[in-house]
Amino acid sequence: MVELKTYTREEVSRHAAEEDIWIIIDTDVYNMSVFIDMHPGGAFPILEYAGKDATEAFYGLHRQEVLLKYKRYKIGTLADETPQIKIRQHGDNSTVPYAEMSAFMGYKSPYYNDSHFRYQAALRKICDELKAEAQECDSAGDRPSDEFVKKLAAHHLLAAHVGPGPWLHGLMLPGNVPGTEFDYFHDMITHQEFARWGAPGLVAGITGGMTISLPTVLNYGKPELKAELVPLLLSGEKRMSLAITEPYTGSDVASIRTVAKKVEGGYVVNGVKKWITTGRFAHYFATAVRTEKGISMLLIERQEGVETKPIKTSYSQSAGTAYVTFENVFVPDANLLGIEHQGFRVVLSNFNHERFMLIAQPVAVSRNAVEECFKWAMQRKVFGKPLIDQPVIRNKLAKMIAGVESCQTWTENIAYQMNHMKYAEQADKLAGPIALLKFHATRMMHDVSDEACQIFGGRALTKTGMGKYIEDLQRTYKFNAILGGSEEIMADLGVRQAMKKFPADARL
Ligand SMILES: Cc1cc2nc3c(=O)[nH]c(=O)nc-3n(C[C@H](O)[C@H](O)[C@H](O)COP(=O)(O)OP(=O)(O)OC[C@H]3O[C@@H](n4cnc5c(N)ncnc54)[C@H](O)[C@@H]3O)c2cc1C
Ligand code: HEM
Numbered sequence: 001m002v003e004l005k006t007y008t009r010e011e012v013s014r015h016a017a018e019e020d021i022w023i024i025i026d027t028d029v030y031n032m033s034v035f036i037d038m039h040p041g042g043a044f045p046i047l048e049y050a051g052k053d054a055t056e057a058f059y060g061l062h063r064q065e066v067l068l069k070y071k072r073y074k075i076g077t078l079a080d081e082t083p084q085i086k087i088r089q090h091g092d093n094s095t096v097p098y099a100e101m102s103a104f105m106g107y108k109s110p111y112y113n114d115s116h117f118r119y120q121a122a123l124r125k126i127c128d129e130l131k132a133e134a135q136e137c138d139s140a141g142d143r144p145s146d147e148f149v150k151k152l153a154a155h156h157l158l159a160a161h162v163g164p165g166p167w168l169h170g171l172m173l174p175g176n177v178p179g180t181e182f183d184y185f186h187d188m189i190t191h192q193e194f195a196r197w198g199a200p201g202l203v204a205g206i207t208g209g210m211t212i213s214l215p216t217v218l219n220y221g222k223p224e225l226k227a228e229l230v231p232l233l234l235s236g237e238k239r240m241s242l243a244i245t246e247p248y249t250g251s252d253v254a255s256i257r258t259v260a261k262k263v264e265g266g267y268v269v270n271g272v273k274k275w276i277t278t279g280r281f282a283h284y285f286a287t288a289v290r291t292e293k294g295i296s297m298l299l300i301e302r303q304e305g306v307e308t309k310p311i312k313t314s315y316s317q318s319a320g321t322a323y324v325t326f327e328n329v330f331v332p333d334a335n336l337l338g339i340e341h342q343g344f345r346v347v348l349s350n351f352n353h354e355r356f357m358l359i360a361q362p363v364a365v366s367r368n369a370v371e372e373c374f375k376w377a378m379q380r381k382v383f384g385k386p387l388i389d390q391p392v393i394r395n396k397l398a399k400m401i402a403g404v405e406s407c408q409t410w411t412e413n414i415a416y417q418m419n420h421m422k423y424a425e426q427a428d429k430l431a432g433p434i435a436l437l438k439f440h441a442t443r444m445m446h447d448v449s450d451e452a453c454q455i456f457g458g459r460a461l462t463k464t465g466m467g468k469y470i471e472d473l474q475r476t477y478k479f480n481a482i483l484g485g486s487e488e489i490m491a492d493l494g495v496r497q498a499m500k501k502f503p504a505d506a507r508l
Contacts, residue, residue, distance in 0.1 A: 005076040009053070012078075016051030018043075024053040025067065026085045027078045035073050055085070059379045063466055064088060091125030098401045099371035101192075101408055111412050116185050118175030123193045126155055126174055131197055138199035139463075141317035143281045144206065149236035152206070159234045161210035163187045163353050167218055167230065184356070184415040191357045192364035198469050200476045201316025203361075208277030208320065209233065211357050212484070213242035215350045216286040216297060220338035225299065229284065241278035243287040243300075243324055244347060246271070251489050253288070253295075253347060258326065260289035260298060266332040267291070267298060272325045277483075279308050279322030286337060287326070294341035298331045305329040315476045351485070352430055355438045356414065358484045362445040363407045365473060369452040370400050372469050377455060387455070396451040403444040410437050432497030439490040442481035449477045 007029050015022035021032045023046065036043045041061065049057060064087060067074075093100050103109035104120060130151065137144055152158050156171045156179070164187060168179030177186065191211075194203050214233055217226060217240075232238040249255040258271025269289055279285070285300045300306065306329055308322040338346040374397060377388040387393050414437060417430055452470045453460040459467030460474060481487045 002072070002075055004074065006079040007076055008079055013051040018047065018050075021046065021050045022075070023049050023051070024078065025055050025058050027081045027083045028067075028074050029076045029078065030073045031075045032073065035070065056381075059085075060381060061466070063468075090128035091121065092128075093121075093124065094371055096371050096374055098404065099367065099374070101367075102405070109412075111185060111416055115175065115177045115181050116189065119173065119177045119186050120175070120189050120193070122174035122176075123157075123189060126157070127193045127197060131199075134197045134199040134202055138197075138202040138316040138318050141201070143320065144202055144318055146236065149206070149239075153234065153236040156234075157190070158206070158210050158236055160186070160190045161207055162214055162218065163211065165218070167234065184418040185412075187356070188360045188411060188415050191360035195361040195364040196368055198368075198472050199316070199318070200361075200365075200472070200479065201313075202318040204277050204315070204319035204321075204479070205281075207357060208241050208279075209239045209282065212277070212350065212354045213240050213286045215353070216242065216337050216346055217299060219349060220297065220346050221299065222334055222336075225334060229299075233284075238283040239278055239281055240284035240286065241276050241282040241320070241322075243273040243276045243279065243285045245273060245275050247274045250275075251486060254344070256288055256290060256295065258287065258289045260291050260296060260331065262292065263330075266330055266335075269298065269300060269326045269329045269331055272323065274323055275311060275313075276308075276322050276324050278320040279324050280310050280317070280320035282308070282320070282322075285324060288343055288347055291341055291343075295343040295347070296340050297337040297343035297346040299335040299337055300326065300329060300331050301335075303329065313479075315479060352418075352426060352434050354484045355434050355490075356411075356418070358480045359407070359411055359414075359434070359438050359441045362441045362477070362480050363404060363411055365477070366400070366404045366445050366448040367408070368469060369448050369473055370397070370404055372467075373397060373400065373452050373455045376466065393455060396455055400448045400451050403448055407437070407441045407444050410440070432494045435485065435490040435497070436494030438480075438485065439487050439494065442477075442487055445473075445477045445480065449473045 009024070012022050012024055012029055018036070019033060021036060023030050023032055032046050036046050039046055045057070067087065093104055103112045104117070133148060137148065149158070156168070156173050159168055159171060160173055160182065164182050164184060168182050171179040173179060173182060173186070197203060217229055221229070229238070233240060244253060244256070246256055246258060248257055258269065258273065260267035260269045267289070269287070271289070273287065276285070283302050287298050287300050289296055289298055305327045307325045310317055311321045311323055313319070313321050337343070377393050377397065378386055380387045414430065414434060418426060421429065453474055456467040456470045459465060460470040462468070463471050485493070
């Protein structure tokens with residue numbers, strides 16, 4: 001390890017030859033003599049700054065994280081000079097306007113208490129520490145490793161993904177938040193912090209098991225089944241997925257064709273399921289099947305006759321998206337979830353919460369895009385001045401900020417309602433607003449993605465470097481507009497729910 005020293009600008013300027021080349025970035029001094037031949041941008045641009053201050057040129061072309069990755073080339077700092085640029089540390093909240101929820105930037109809010117602030121601070125740090133591993137897994141398309149999943153389980157973050165409920169009681173969540181205090185604001189924070197990883201495939205691989213499928217067992221499984229499975233799933237030892245959609249039918253859930261024939265002691269299942277998140281590596285499948293008098297839900301264990309094949313999508317294979325076939329699979333009566341022929345209720349029961357997650361994520365990803373674009377527009381120089389000096393660019397940022405803030409505020413309103421309503425009231429009053437907000441949030445994300453792409457230019461289409469989060473957003477933003485109820489279905493459901501409550505005596 002190099003011993004860091006202090007230098008004067010004059011001393012640095014004496015190291016300006018190709019074989020002995022130092023540069024200054026902010027108040028740090030880097031020795032580029034060895035790195036120059038390996039520099040991805042080539043030797044020429046560095047030579048131009050030999051012995052000089054390269055701060056502005058550097059930040060026009062690199063993300064800050066490059067400096068952390070290559071910190072081994074730092075040899076010291078400038079004597080008696082104060083750094084002008086803050087290097088973000090793990091756990092730091094941003095100070096860029098609109099880069100965090102307003103309550104977390106010093107604005108007043110009726111919603112958040114000390115435990116929300118503690119939870120967010122602790123979770124930001126945990127997620128930052130795991131971010132590099134998460135991004136690596138996501139770009140490689142790997143199955144999230146057992147070690148990685150167990151790290152999340154150790155902080156009870158698999159359980160947190162299920163949302164508030166008795167499964168959290170007795171647990172201490174990050175920020176010393178007792179599971180009994182965990183509410184829908186903590187829940188929203190969970191999904192937003194994980195969404196900031198910029199690894200949407202990997203996140204889906206985790207939430208597919210926890211947020212959308214485990215509730216079927218927790219809420220409708222027989223006590224013995226729960227006692228056996230839940231500890232295995234919450235500790236990350238086993239994984240599960242929700243298998244409803246088929247090649248023949250998606251939005252129209254009632255038309256599924258997978259059949260479960262009643263036999264002595266159980267059912268024999270035949271059929272196919274498509275796009276099953278986590279399916280590639282799931283041990284269990286909460287599966288919607290057609291039984292004699294309706295739809296039923298069965299918990300099917302991976303066994304002979306169950307086959308999963310990966311489906312390549314525009315996000316990472318870490319999501320485990322799979323085509324699942326069941327061929328003469330025996331499922332014991334003990335694995336029936338809920339009441340026979342009334343499985344539709346099980347299917348519908350978790351939709352509000354699943355959609356709440358699918359709203360929180362785009363708001364966070366879009367907010368991240370606001371921060372990326374704001375920073376980029378301030379530091380990128382075009383036609384001799386920062387991009388932000390162009391009114392057209394400021395207008396794009398304005399649209400992005402307004403979209404994010406309006407969706408965030410509505411999400412907080414919904415979280416508040418969920419905290420104060422029992423399940424039946426939520427089902428009655430919130431299905432419509434949640435559907436409309438999901439529709440609104442994914443439309444907002446569409447606009448944010450488009451504007452962010454134009455602000456970043458070519459870098460928005462480049463998988464590494466300055467625009468990598470915007471490239472990821474461009475490629476993956478459509479997922480939340482389709483999963484868990486597509487935009488068209490959400491908009492329609494929202495208005496139909498409102499029509500049901502339309503007063504018979506109302507006239508213009
Ligand atoms: C990556 C990925 C992961 C998924 N994970 C899971 C999972 O884990 N488990 C699971 O069960 N399913 C999963 N799904 C399936 C997902 O829920 C469905 O794709 C979704 O419900 C839409 O169904 P569909 O794709 O068959 O579209 P279709 O139902 O065929 O609809 C096609 C298009 O027509 C529109 N449309 C349909 N009906 C109407 C209407 N009445 N009015 C106006 N427009 C309409 C829809 O909005 C859609 O855009 C996943 C899908 C994807 C792509
Ligand atoms: C500590 C010093 C530096 C390090 C560690 C470093 C590292 C890197 C890395 C990792 C990349 C690839 C980024 C990507 O994924 O797109 C890169 C690209 C580049 N670097 Fe550097 N660099 C340094 C200093 C400089 C300096 C001083 C200049 C001079 C202006 C420079 C000019 C460039 C250019 C032109 C590119 C290509 C950018 C693009 O394709 O958009 N680098 N550098």
